[in-house]
Amino acid sequence: MTRAFCAKSVRSKWTIYLPRPRADDLLVMKPVLEIRRVESDAYSYRIGDQEAGGFFASIEHCLIDAAASLGHYFASVELNFEGLFLGACAIEAMRRTPKAVAQRIEQHFQPA
DSSP states (O other), rough: OOOOOOOOOOOSOOOSSSOOOTTGGGOOOOEEEEEEEEEEEEEEEETTTOOOOBBBBSHHHHHHHHHHTTTTTOSSSHHHHTTTTEEEEEEHHHHHHHHHHHHHHEEEEEEO
């Protein structure tokens, strides 16, 4: 049995993924944040066609760096990890709770 990687139906203290698109979300541009594993302990990310400079020790550090560069311009991003689309992720969640967002991503990719 596979689980969908999406928000809970009940509001939580922090929301990573928007439960359903609002009318104004359809009109707003969302950049694509792609995180990939380079080595067992190294990650890299890109936003659109712009590669991040260097490697990061964890997914959490990728999220912090990406949120710092995107937060002034966008409210959310479309998140990909290892080529798999995960959904929309709020920049505010990446900024305030990067560890929790990283744990959600890692939990999704744990072998069953």
